[in-house]
Amino acid sequence: MKRITIRDVSVKAGVSTAAVSYVLNGREGKVSPETVLKVRRAAEELNYIPDFSARSLVNNKSKLIGVVIPQTEDRKQLLLQNPFYSELICGIEARLRQSGYHMILSGVEKGEGYLDTSMQRNLDGAIITGIYQESFYEDLKKVRMPIVLIDSYIYDSHFHVVGIDDELGGYMATKHFIDNGHTNIALVTGLIRKDGVVEKRFLGYKRALKEAGLFYHPDYVFEHSVTYEYGQEAAHLIAAKHPEITAVFATSDLMAMGVMRGLRDAGKQVPEHVSVIGFDDISVARMSTPPLTTIMQDTIARGITAADRLLTAIGNTDGELPAEPTIMPLTLVDRDTVRKLT
Amino acid sequence: MKRITIRDVSVKAGVSTAAVSYVLNGREGKVSPETVLKVRRAAEELNYIPDFSARSLVNNKSKLIGVVIPQTEDRKQLLLQNPFYSELICGIEARLRQSGYHMILSGVEKGEGYLDTSMQRNLDGAIITGIYQESFYEDLKKVRMPIVLIDSYIYDSHFHVVGIDDELGGYMATKHFIDNGHTNIALVTGLIRKDGVVEKRFLGYKRALKEAGLFYHPDYVFEHSVTYEYGQEAAHLIAAKHPEITAVFATSDLMAMGVMRGLRDAGKQVPEHVSVIGFDDISVARMSTPPLTTIMQDTIARGITAADRLLTAIGNTDGELPAEPTIMPLTLVDRDTVRKLT
DNA sequence: GCCTGTTAGTTAATCGATTAAACCATAATG
DNA sequence: CATTATGGTTTAATCGATTAACTAACAGGC
Numbered sequence: 001m002k003r004i005t006i007r008d009v010s011v012k013a014g015v016s017t018a019a020v021s022y023v024l025n026g027r028e029g030k031v032s033p034e035t036v037l038k039v040r041r042a043a044e045e046l047n048y049i050p051d052f053s054a055r056s057l058v059n060n061k062s063k064l065i066g067v068v069i070p071q072t073e074d075r076k077q078l079l080l081q082n083p084f085y086s087e088l089i090c091g092i093e094a095r096l097r098q099s100g101y102h103m104i105l106s107g108v109e110k111g112e113g114y115l116d117t118s119m120q121r122n123l124d125g126a127i128i129t130g131i132y133q134e135s136f137y138e139d140l141k142k143v144r145m146p147i148v149l150i151d152s153y154i155y156d157s158h159f160h161v162v163g164i165d166d167e168l169g170g171y172m173a174t175k176h177f178i179d180n181g182h183t184n185i186a187l188v189t190g191l192i193r194k195d196g197v198v199e200k201r202f203l204g205y206k207r208a209l210k211e212a213g214l215f216y217h218p219d220y221v222f223e224h225s226v227t228y229e230y231g232q233e234a235a236h237l238i239a240a241k242h243p244e245i246t247a248v249f250a251t252s253d254l255m256a257m258g259v260m261r262g263l264r265d266a267g268k269q270v271p272e273h274v275s276v277i278g279f280d281d282i283s284v285a286r287m288s289t290p291p292l293t294t295i296m297q298d299t300i301a302r303g304i305t306a307a308d309r310l311l312t313a314i315g316n317t318d319g320e321l322p323a324e325p326t327i328m329p330l331t332l333v334d335r336d337t338v339r340k341l342t
Numbered sequence: 343m344k345r346i347t348i349r350d351v352s353v354k355a356g357v358s359t360a361a362v363s364y365v366l367n368g369r370e371g372k373v374s375p376e377t378v379l380k381v382r383r384a385a386e387e388l389n390y391i392p393d394f395s396a397r398s399l400v401n402n403k404s405k406l407i408g409v410v411i412p413q414t415e416d417r418k419q420l421l422l423q424n425p426f427y428s429e430l431i432c433g434i435e436a437r438l439r440q441s442g443y444h445m446i447l448s449g450v451e452k453g454e455g456y457l458d459t460s461m462q463r464n465l466d467g468a469i470i471t472g473i474y475q476e477s478f479y480e481d482l483k484k485v486r487m488p489i490v491l492i493d494s495y496i497y498d499s500h501f502h503v504v505g506i507d508d509e510l511g512g513y514m515a516t517k518h519f520i521d522n523g524h525t526n527i528a529l530v531t532g533l534i535r536k537d538g539v540v541e542k543r544f545l546g547y548k549r550a551l552k553e554a555g556l557f558y559h560p561d562y563v564f565e566h567s568v569t570y571e572y573g574q575e576a577a578h579l580i581a582a583k584h585p586e587i588t589a590v591f592a593t594s595d596l597m598a599m600g601v602m603r604g605l606r607d608a609g610k611q612v613p614e615h616v617s618v619i620g621f622d623d624i625s626v627a628r629m630s631t632p633p634l635t636t637i638m639q640d641t642i643a644r645g646i647t648a649a650d651r652l653l654t655a656i657g658n659t660d661g662e663l664p665a666e667p668t669i670m671p672l673t674l675v676d677r678d679t680v681r682k683l684t
Numbered sequence: 685g686c687c688t689g690t691t692a693g694t695t696a697a698t699c700g701a702t703t704a705a706a707c708c709a710t711a712a713t714g
Numbered sequence: 715c716a717t718t719a720t721g722g723t724t725t726a727a728t729c730g731a732t733t734a735a736c737t738a739a740c741a742g743g744c
Contacts, residue, residue, distance in 0.1 A: 003461070003729095003730085005729090005730055005731080006730065006731060006732095007730080007731095015693075015694090016693065016694050016695080017694095017730090017731080017732090018693075018694065018695080018696095018732080018733075019692085019693065019694080021731070021732055021733080022693095022732095022733090025732085027733095030691085030692070030693085031692070031693080032691085032692060032693085035692080035693080049457070049458055049461040049462055050462065050730085050731070051399070051461075051462065051464065051729090051730050051731065052395075052462045052463055052464075052731095053394075053395040053396075053398040053399045053404065053463075053464055053729090053730080053731090054395075054399055054699090054729075054730035054731035054732085055730080055731055055732075056395040056699090056731095057393070057395045057396055057399060057698090057699045057700065057701085057729095057730080057731075057732095058698065058699045058730090058731060058732045058733085059699085059731090059732065059733090060699085062395065064446075076436050076439070076440075077432045077433070077435070077436045077642065078431065078432045078435050078436070080422075080425075080428035080429070080431060080432050081425070081428065081429070081432070081625050083422075083423070083425065083428070086422035086423065086425070086428045087422070087423070089420065089422060089447070090419045090420045090422050090423070091419070093419070093420050093447065093448060093449065094418050094419045094420070097418070097448060097449070097451075098418075102446045102448060102459070102463065103446065103447055103448065104406075104444045104445065104446055104447075105431070105435065105445055105446075105447045106435060106439060106444060106445065107435065107436075107439070109439075115391070116391055117444070119345070119391040119393075120391055120392065120393065120394045121394055121395075121444065122393065122394075122395055228625070228629055257626075257629050258629070260631075261629065261631075264631070283423050283570070284599075284626050284629070287570055287599050287600070287603065287626070287630075288629075288630075288631070289602075289603075289606070289630070289631035300419065345700085347699090347700055347701080348700065348701060348702095349700080349701095357723075357724085358723065358724045358725080359700090359701080359702090359724090360702080360703075360723075360724060360725080360726095361722085361723065361724080363701070363702055363703080364702095364703090364723095367702085369703095372721085372722070372723085373722070373723085374721080374722060374723090377722080377723085392700085392701070393699090393700050393701065394701095395699090395700080395701090396699075396700035396701035396702085396729090397700080397701055397702075398701095398729090399699095399700080399701075399702095399728090399729045399730065399731085400700090400701060400702045400703085400728065400729045401701090401702065401703090401729085402729085685744105686743105686744090687742105687743090687744090688741100688742085688743085688744105689740100689741085689742085689743105690739100690740085690741080690742100691738100691739090691740085691741100692737105692738090692739090693736105693737085693738085693739105694735105694736080694737075694738100695734105695735085695736075695737090696733100696734095696735090696736095697732105697733090697734085697735095698731100698732085698733090698734100699730105699731090699732090700729105701728100701729090702727105702728085702729090703726100703727090703728090704725105704726095704727085704728100705724105705725085705726090705727095706723105706724085706725070706726095707722105707723085707724075707725085708721105708722090708723085708724100709720100709721095709722090709723105710719100710720085710721090710722105711718100711719080711720075711721100712717100712718080712719070712720090713716105713717080713718070713719085714715105714716095714717085714718095
């Protein structure tokens with residue numbers, strides 16, 4: 001089955017390829033109504049489908065968006081096991097498709113940059129999730145396409161940011177514990193990196209403590225990787241060394257699930273002995289036993305918004321308007337893992 | 343920042359673009375060692391990155407693979423909420439990247455085909471998950487690229503299949519119940535469609551019953567959508583109308599999780615009152631309470647295998663060797679949701 | 685009748701690669 | 715010495731679009 005080209009259409013319609021191109025791209029002001037009809041019919045009958053590579057070559061628009069997802073440390077696999085990213089992708093894909101764009105989903109090799117991919121594929125834009133080294137972002141700035149960051153707070157006119165108020169989220173969770181009478185509150189979290197979301201949540205945690213006149217115990221903070229396994233491990237530590245702790249704020253639902261398992265391993269009931277709050281409200285949060293109280297963000301909506309913002313940035317060829325971050329709302333979903341201590 | 347082209351490299355190296363192309367594509371037999379060196383150096387210094395669109399145009403190879411994921415019924419979103427697909431994608435992406443390929447991840451509009459995308463983007467191959475209407479596959483056959491199917495059993499020389507022995511899986515689960523003394527075994531499943539994976543699991547279920555001399559009760563089969571919610575609903579029905587049922591085989595872990603919740607809602611303990619077995623062993627299976635007994639398949643490995651098979655098919659330009667399906671192994675992971683009735 | 689403007693359409697250059705074919709030394713062969 | 719290989723390199727066509735520049739025809743305006 002040979003490819004149908006614009007040439008074939010032009011021959012069938014009895015006009016030049018230029019005319020076909022004009023018609024098919026909506027520059028109809030330049031073409032008479034009857035020609036438009038002839039071309040339309042010919043294209044239809046031949047079932048003509050344009051070649052995006054050829055297009056991309058001449059006008060530098062590929063209709064391709066790069067989406068970068070963080071990877072597991074050990075292997076070279078995407079971190080999709082955290083449903084947060086899956087949901088994000090659902091949103092992104094839906095919005096992109098709506099506008100005829102496609103998504104190239106990939107991870108980034110450790111130490112490698114993203115410049116290669118972006119140039120090879122002539123990407124029109126990119127959505128970057130996860131947190132990387134400084135040099136990675138420096139590289140990205142050299143690229144001339146719009147970029148939306150999801151997980152990091154780099155306020156730079158080169159980058160768009162679609163985020164949430166992570167500090168507030170951390171505050172809300174901690175405050176909720178305090179309001180329910182808890183005073184010994186642990187934090188279980190991924191690595192706290194500068195300008196990362198986790199750092200902000202950590203700051204919110206501290207603010208709530210301070211505001212309530214509670215001490216901040218550095219040894220109540222359990223900081224490592226954002227995994228179920230680490231949550232479990234942290235819970236073991238808490239149960240063994242800090243029996244006074246009655247509440248655990250995990251900065252990710254995945255970790256919160258692990259914490260709950262770990263506590264149960266150690267013979268502690270949730271929420272009777274220890275209360276737990278998570279973050280994100282991924283779909284499994286409501287499936288857990290007991291259903292997890294968590295800070296909810298509408299991740300799909302966030303994906304849609306990120307894609308939306310990227311697309312409008314791509315549309316605006318008139319210079320680079322520096323980007324004011326978009327902040328999505330948060331809600332505390334009060335399920336069954338927080339006990340009221342009166 | 344203007345693009346560095348092969349022309350720039352050729353000028354800097356003082357040779358023709360053809361020479362540069364030969365060097366950079368490894369046809370070094372045609373070029374003298376010193377030219378190779380000059381070109382290498384020039385390309386390096388200019389940081390030359392080839393344009394895949396241009397390449398694709400001339401030799402019809404885009405190094406792009408289409409990956410299709412099913413969508414939710416109502417909205418237009420990908421079905422990534424089922425971690426099965428996320429894991430598959432992890433595997434696929436890892437393998438593709440290793441060979442310099444990229445993945446275009448998308449859903450398919452209801453009723454639409456995939457021909458457009460495949461032609462527009464000049465895809466080198468595709469991995470199709472999910473089950474679609476007959477016409478969709480007919481369309482796919484017209485395309486000249488290799489295709490790997492993941493969720494359907496269409497044995498046709500046009501398609502490669504990387505599957506599991508679903509019938510056996512269904513049999514294993516049911517047999518496990520029977521071996522533990524259960525006789526009233528329900529099946530909770532997605533829509534049973536011809537040539538789909540679910541149908542095979544259903545057949546395995548029936549075979550195990552028959553082999554054990556047990557009756558097959560059509561009203562023990564709860565068939566609807568592959569969601570947590572439906573699992574929950576089915577469990578309610580079971581608890582209300584069929585108190586004699588002591589075991590539930592759910593053809594997806596997601597549904598199994600819902601079943602467990604539903605049983606608990608209805609005041610039934612798992613596994614004390616009712617036992618449950620799932621399918622897939624998605625990561626949340628081990629996180630559930632109690633940890634779910636399930637039929638394990640290594641989904642990441644399956645993704646890797648699918649990509650691998652696709653890549654070799656792409657490599658083999660020597661005619662279309664019809665495809666013998668690849669069958670991945672299954673294991674029953676015996677966790678804590680099956681009770682022994684002695 | 686001459687000039688200008690408008691409309692509809694075509695021609696041909698261009699994007700950035702690849703590659704068959706041509707070219708040209710120089711070496712080997714009869 | 716004429717002829718044929720051979721190895722290294724360049725020339726130029728090609729892939730499938732887009733689009734600036736051009737042409738031709740015709741309508742008005744003076």
